[in-house]
Amino acid sequence: MEGIQIFVCSWVVACLSGFCVYLYHVLWLRTEKLREKLRKQGFRGPPPSFLCGNFLEMKRIESMVAMSPRKQDGCLTDDYAPSLFPYLELWRKEYGSAFMFTTGNVQHLYISDPNLVKEISLCKSWDLGKPSYVIEQLGPLLGRGVTLSNGHLWAHQRKLIASEFFMDKVKGMVGLMVESTLPLLKLWEDLVEAEGGLADIRIDEDLRNLSADVISRTCFGSSYSEGKEIFSLLWKLQKTMSRTTILIRLPILRYLPTRNNREAWRLEKEIEKLILEVVRKRREQNVASSEKDLFQMILEGVYADQLGQKTANSLVVDNCKNIYVAGHETVASAATWTLMLLALHPEWQSRARKEAIEVLGGCLPNADMLHKMKMLTMVIQEALRLFPPSSLIAREAFEEIHLDEVCIPKGVNLWIPISTVHRMPEIWGPDSDRFKPERFAHGIFGACKLPHMYIPFGLGPRACLGQKFAVVELKILLSLILSKFSFSLSPNYIHSPAFRFVIQPQYGMPLLVQRA
Known part of the structure; x- marks a missing residue:
């Protein structure tokens, strides 16, 4: 015994x-x-601790630099990265344009070096893709759709979706975009009239609803009404998951039944159920070839591949979520910050308004008119430089790869700070923090010394599929608003950009609006 x-x-x-x-x-x-x-190879970084890596230090730095509202002292265009990612900014100053840091058992390499950014943008190998731990962290929101998938699965989904965002297809969506915008104009007109000619309007909520409406109409056609409820749940899920920045989440925490995780899992199931119900209804319909929208193309492409019911359902659900989230959040964010910048710079607001009125000539915009709006294009490009919808680009080396003269070991995660490379004085000039649309008078190549450092929609093969769609929607929305209204910043506005998958005003964006 x-x-x-x-x-x-x-x-x-x-x-x-x-x-x-x-x-x-x-x-x-x-x-x-x-x-x-x-x-x-010469890379340095903060010394990690066992189990947590640099996680605790990141939390400590973040708590020390608690984000406080910025004063409206004429510096609203200053770099917001030190407030959102104080640890990255602190380490960049200490260790240079490329440094390493660790969260749990995940090794990261921060890159703002122009040569390495260029090499990453040129890399077409499937050995460089979206990080595995990011895919797991954002799984409830985006699943394995085109935004987060890799390899053959990514290539297949991109081929399925990309053609629907070619410029000839986007031009055909202009009418629907205009139809979605007209109710917003009427809403603001009524508010201005009700307030005696000057209304304090929180525009970010209205722009988010408008952008959701555009995506529903253009990409999901007859499923427009069902899309409203799906959008609402996705917005709740997004807010739930953005309570902690993904950079300072320990990977293991995603498996724990915390309050946030339980809420995210619940919302994920509800969203999947709603989308599959829309799928069921659409598959029962006979859609003529001339009436096919993006949703129909996804259905036909996925279910024709004989992947099995469960796999096919997952791909449809995930890509619908990708289009819903990326398709409307990007435009809503860009439009919000563009209107803020125009409110701060009335001279540019007047110039853009004059152009919009001349080009439109009292008519609703069409594709040919949008092409003529050079001033508005410059404004949008500069707004996307100062306030890009996303602040970080993430990649993982699935095999050892060589970029320039640097060897990136298998398993290392690469992070490119968009907001930082968009403001580097050595590339954009000493006024890199200022709003100067004229810097884009001769296009991106004339705006800075290194055009590959302008990446508001990502870079390389993984750049945003819907960027042409987004710019067209922005031009329609902004030209119609400018032709109808003039606006200035509300005294109730508190400047505090927040990172919630896209850069959003933490306390909303109120503007004082009146008829132009």
Whole structure:
């Protein structure tokens, strides 16, 4: 009996020892090997701790630089990155334009070096894709759709969707975009009249609803009404998941039944149920070839591949969520910040309004008119430079890859700070924090020394599929607003950009609006 007890104890000790060795390998040794390979190439970074890496230090720095509302002192266009990502800015100053840091057992390499950014933009290898841990973190919101998938799955989905956002197709959507915008103009006209000629309007909520309406009409056609409820749940899910910046989430926390995780899982199931109901209704319909929208193209492409019902359903649900989220959040964010910048700069507002009125000539915009709006194009490009919808581009090396003269080990995550590279004085000039649309008078190549550092819609093969769609929608929306209204910043506005998958005003965007 005593011998059995000794055997059991020995077996338990051996299992515990093996488990501890495994944890040491996974949580420290594996990432330490990656760090050593990076160190040998000259990369430095804050020293990590066991289990947490730099997670605790990131939280400490964030708490020390608690984001406080900025004063309206004429500096609203100053760089907001130090408030949103104080740890990255602190380390950039200490370690340079490329440095390494760790969260849990995930090794990161921060890159704002122009040569490395260019190499990443030129890399077409499937060995460089969206990070695995980001895919898991954002799974409830975006699943394995075109935004987060990799390899053959990404290529297949991109081929399925890309053609629907070619310029000839986007031009055919102009009429629907105009139809969606007209109710917003009427709403603001009524508010201005009701307030005696000057209304304090929180425009960000209205613009988000408008953009959701555009996506529903243009991409989901007859499923427009069902899209309203899906949008509402996606917005709740997005707010739930954005309560903690993804950079300072320990990967293991996504498995714990925390309050946030439980809410995210619940919303994910509700959204999937609603989308599949829309799928069921659409598949029961006979859609003529001339009436096919993006939703129909996805259905036909996915279910024709004989992937199995469960896999096909997942792909349809995930891509619908991708289009819903990316398609309307990007435009709503860009439009919000553009109107704020025009409110701050009445001279540019007047110039853009004059152009819009001359081009439109009292008519509703069409594709040919949009092409003639050069002034408005410059304004949009500059707004996207100062306030890009997303602030970070993420990639992971699935195999060892070489960029320029740098060897990126397998498993390293790369992070490019869009908002930082858009404001580097050595590229954009000493006035890089100022709103100067004229810098784009000769296009992107004339705006800065290194055009590949202008990346508001991402870079390389993974650049946003819907960027042409977004710019056309922005031109329609802004030209119609400018032709009808003039506006200035409300005294109730508190400048505090927040990172919620896209850059949004934390306390809303109120403007004082009146008839032009």
